[in-house]
Amino acid sequence: MYRRALSKLLILTIIIVIVIAVGIGLYFTMAPTPPTASPTLPVTTPTISPTPTVKKTLVVYASLSEMTTADPSTEFSNSILWLCLVYEPLLWYDPLENKFIPALAERWESSQDGTVWTFYLRKGVVFHDGTPFTAEAVKKSIERTIELGQGAAFIWDPVEKIQVIDDYTVVFILKYPAPLDNIVASSYGAWIFSPKTPNTPEWFNKGNDAGSGPYRLAKWDPENEVILEKFEDWWGWKLSSYEMASKKAPDIFIVKIVKDAVTQERLVVAGEIDIALYVPLEDVDRLKADPNLKVVIKPSFQNLLMLINTKKPPLDNVLVRRAIAHAIPYDDIVKIARSNLAKVASGPVPTGMPGHFDDFRYKYDLEEARRLLAQAGYPTGLDKTLVLVYTAGDVYEQRTSELIAASLSKIGIKVDVRPMSWEEQWALAQSGWENPEGAQDLFIFYWWPTYITPFDFLYNMFHSDSKAFNLCYYENPDFEKLIEEALSLEGTDKKRAMELYYKAQKILYEDVPAIPLWDMVDVRVGRAYIGNLEKAVNPAYPTVLFAQVLSVEK
Numbered sequence: 001m002y003r004r005a006l007s008k009l010l011i012l013t014i015i016i017v018i019v020i021a022v023g024i025g026l027y028f029t030m031a032p033t034p035p036t037a038s039p040t041l042p043v044t045t046p047t048i049s050p051t052p053t054v055k056k057t058l059v060v061y062a063s064l065s066e067m068t069t070a071d072p073s074t075e076f077s078n079s080i081l082w083l084c085l086v087y088e089p090l091l092w093y094d095p096l097e098n099k100f101i102p103a104l105a106e107r108w109e110s111s112q113d114g115t116v117w118t119f120y121l122r123k124g125v126v127f128h129d130g131t132p133f134t135a136e137a138v139k140k141s142i143e144r145t146i147e148l149g150q151g152a153a154f155i156w157d158p159v160e161k162i163q164v165i166d167d168y169t170v171v172f173i174l175k176y177p178a179p180l181d182n183i184v185a186s187s188y189g190a191w192i193f194s195p196k197t198p199n200t201p202e203w204f205n206k207g208n209d210a211g212s213g214p215y216r217l218a219k220w221d222p223e224n225e226v227i228l229e230k231f232e233d234w235w236g237w238k239l240s241s242y243e244m245a246s247k248k249a250p251d252i253f254i255v256k257i258v259k260d261a262v263t264q265e266r267l268v269v270a271g272e273i274d275i276a277l278y279v280p281l282e283d284v285d286r287l288k289a290d291p292n293l294k295v296v297i298k299p300s301f302q303n304l305l306m307l308i309n310t311k312k313p314p315l316d317n318v319l320v321r322r323a324i325a326h327a328i329p330y331d332d333i334v335k336i337a338r339s340n341l342a343k344v345a346s347g348p349v350p351t352g353m354p355g356h357f358d359d360f361r362y363k364y365d366l367e368e369a370r371r372l373l374a375q376a377g378y379p380t381g382l383d384k385t386l387v388l389v390y391t392a393g394d395v396y397e398q399r400t401s402e403l404i405a406a407s408l409s410k411i412g413i414k415v416d417v418r419p420m421s422w423e424e425q426w427a428l429a430q431s432g433w434e435n436p437e438g439a440q441d442l443f444i445f446y447w448w449p450t451y452i453t454p455f456d457f458l459y460n461m462f463h464s465d466s467k468a469f470n471l472c473y474y475e476n477p478d479f480e481k482l483i484e485e486a487l488s489l490e491g492t493d494k495k496r497a498m499e500l501y502y503k504a505q506k507i508l509y510e511d512v513p514a515i516p517l518w519d520m521v522d523v524r525v526g527r528a529y530i531g532n533l534e535k536a537v538n539p540a541y542p543t544v545l546f547a548q549v550l551s552v553e554k
Contacts, residue, residue, distance in 0.1 A: 057552040059250040059530065060273040061545055062258040064393055065422045067222035071204040072191035072211070073144050076151035076450075076468065078422070080187055081255050082226050084544045086128075087191035087211035090119055090138070090184040095353075095452055095540045096299065100181055104133065104192055104212070114177030114491035119184070121168040125235045127194035128209060128216045135170040138162070141192045144199060152189030152450045154459065154466075157487075177491035179453070186451035187541045214548040215253055226255040228547070236548060248531070248551040259393035259421075268293065268525050275526040275533070277543060280395055281339035287525055296534045297341070300522035302448040302542045303350040304400065306388075306515045307461065309443075311436035311473045314384070319376035321512035325362040327369035327411050328404055334518050337399035341523060345516030347505045348447070348457045352519075354494075355454025355501045360509045360516075369411045381412015389428065390444035392419035397444045400517060404442075415442070429471045436473055443471050444517075448542035454501040455487045462513060474513035479504050529554040 061081075068077040072087050090105035105119040125133035139162045146156045158178035163171040172180055184190050193210035197203065204210075207220030214234040219227035230251045256273060258264045264276040265283060269290065279287065288295045306328075314320045330344040343351050347360035373381065388405065390397035398419065405415035418440075420428070425443070432439030447469075450456045460466050463483070464475040486500035508514070522542070526533045531551030538546065 056251040057248075057554075058252040058254065059275065059547065059550065059552060060254045060256050061275045061547075062256050062264045062267065062273045062277055063543070064257075064259055064261065064264070064278045065391060066224075066257050066259075067226055067255070069201070069205060070207065070209070070217070070220055070222075071201045072193055073141075073148050073153075073189070074150040074201065076188050078543075079222075080541065081543050081545075082215075082217070082228060083191065084187065084213075084541050085215040085228055085253065085547055086209050086213045086217055087193060088213050089186065089190040089192065090121075091181060092538075093182065093185035093452060093540045094538060095301070096538075100185060104138070105184070108181060110180065114179075115174040117172040117174070117180040118165075119170050119172075121170065122235060123168055124238075125212055126233055127196075127212045128231055129194050129196060131194045131196045133192070133212055134167040135164040136167075137195050138170045138192055139164050140195045142190075145189050151468075152186060155183050155186050155189050155450060155456075158183075158491075174491075176488045178487070179491045182451050182453060185540070187448075187544075188450050190451075214249070218252075224257050228253040228255075234548075248553070249548050250550060250552050253547040261393070261395040265525070268527065271527060274530055275524060275545065277524060278394070278396075279523070279525050281341050281523065284339065284341070284523060292528050294526055294528055294530070294533060296522075296524045296526070296537060298522045298534065298537050299352055299539050300448075300520040300542060301350050301353050301452070301539045302446055302520045302522070303345055303348070304397070304517045304520070305345070305348060305445055305447060305461070306404070306517060307443040307445050307472045308513055308515070309432060309436055309439055309441050309471075309473060310511075310513050311432070312439070312441060313437075314376070314378065314382055315386075315441055317376050318511060319372050320378070320382070323369040323372035323376065323411065324408065324413070325512050325515050326365045326372065327408050327413070328362070328515060328517070329364050329407050330361070330517065331364070333400050333403050336403060337396050338518060338520075341521045342518040343521075345519050348461060348508065348514065348516050349454045349501075349505070350457075350519040353449070353452060353454070355457075355498055355505075357502055357505065359502075360505055362515065366407075366410055373411060373413075378412070382414070385414040385416050386441040387416050387418060388442040388444065389418050389420050389425050389440045391422050391425060401444055430468075432471065432473050433467055445471065449540060452540055453487075453490060454498075454505075455483055455490070458483045458501065458504055458508075459487075462508060472513035474511070476507060476511060479507045479511075482507070527554075 063081055065078045067079045069075045088103045092101040092103050104122055106122050108119045110117045145153050158174045160173045160175045197210040209217035215228035216231045218229045261278040261280055265279040267273040268276040287293050308321055309315050334342045334344055346358050349356045388401055390401045401417045405417050408415050428440055429443055460469045462474050463480055482500045482504040486497040489497040531553055532549050535549045536546045
């Protein structure tokens with residue numbers, strides 16, 4: 001179990017509290033002051049009292065990992081936490097109710113063959129820079145994302161061209177049938193932004209934004225905090241469904257980087273932060289009993305996998321990979337690492353999502369693991385130590401890694417478990433395409449959906465064209481052909497598409513480029529005065545809190 005020495009932890013907690021307080025103080029010092037009575041009024045005019053200072057409501061949300069980039073076209077990692085508040089897609093998706101929610105598009109329709117999609121856009125929307133939202137912004141935003149070809153740009157592969165019919169009607173012509181309603185509701189790569197800004201990576205990464213969402217970017221400090229302030233001209237505040245929310249939603253929403261689940265728990269218990277994303281799960285029952293807190297537990301489509309370097313001996317031998325798969329104590333990991341708030345994974349597509357099947361769990365069997373190692377030429381175990389990396393501060397990843405290392409030692413495989421910052425872990429893994437022998441052997445890694453489709457999980461982690469996240473460095477043309485054909489059928493023949501996704505996952509099960517470990521259950525802990533916390537969590541957008549629906553009662 002990961003614990004810091006108590007004295008060091010207390011010092012760290014005090015430092016974090018001071019940083020939060022100083023940061024907030026500086027923010028309000030820099031904020032514009034409310035107008036006072038005009039100084040040009042005649043002297044005989046009765047004295048006018050200064051306008052009272054409006055009290056700002058502020059919510060601090062702790063994240064475990066630092067943010068990455070701020071470019072809505074290319075960002076494909078932790079910045080999802082705030083992108084969903086600053087930018088908007090055409091549609092949102094609620095997977096628990098299986099329904100789409102109008103965002104920048106009010107309604108939409110498709111041709112019978114699924115190759116022509118028409119979106120009718122919302123009127124009266126303005127971007128944060130004051131530019132009116134029109135169909136031209138939709139076209140330019142998505143075309144920029146496609147042209148850059150980074151991050152989640154792959155989601156637009158079906159699009160042949162985008163046509164502007166009028167200011168509030170846009171048509172997508174597809175190369176092949178695809179569920180475009182699902183695609184435009186993606187958590188990455190589907191953001192619409194103002195065409196009147198520079199829209200360069202450098203401009204965005206200086207802390208500028210060009211969104212239309214309920215919050216605007218006020219401070220961009222990706223290593224420490226991201227500060228958002230309410231955008232008063234957001235179209236949503238005018239809807240009856242948001243009438244009360246507009247009065248009680250936080251004026252300031254801060255994503256604070258706190259790289260330790262234990263520290264996040266201590267800060268939320270002390271009231272020094274308002275909401276924690278990560279806490280030690282063995283403490284959940286105790287936290288539920290605290291009248292000053294509320295605990296929200298919801299389904300999640302986030303899962304944890306161990307990616308295997310398939311290009312590096314001896315892991316380039318499929319028998320060694322299969323041996324490792326049978327030497328992992330899956331039930332113990334779920335019990336110890338996640339306090340049973342997870343489910344043993346079956347394939348890379350998580351429980352509850354389309355394309356998940358219960359046929360792809362590996363059996364924990366040390367005798368079978370030893371037999372496979374012997375068959376691979378290693379009867380007494382491997383003659384080298386494997387390097388396993390995980391994100392430092394993530395207690396779930398740490399415990400999972402330690403349990404894996406302990407179990408593999410029983411079949412003669414030594415594992416060097418190395419915690420790293422996400423940036424270090426990412427840089428090492430990225431080097432593997434050029435120099436696989438210099439990269440890690442095993443990579444503990446979360447995946448969450450870009451949009452709700454099996455293709456997202458299977459393409460990003462296992463397709464040879466996905467150089468960003470295929471950190472197994474895996475190549476299999478038969479697998480790739482299956483998932484590409486399945487994607488082309490999702491818009492017209494879901495049953496056949498799922499059959500192909502099943503065959504593709506069977507190939508992965510046999511090749512073992514990665515070992516799915518567990519499918520998450522989402523846990524957030526907030527102060528009792530944070531209302532609607534459960535409504536602010538949506539499994540299609542993991543780690544995000546939709547702050548516009550929160551109700552601050554303090």
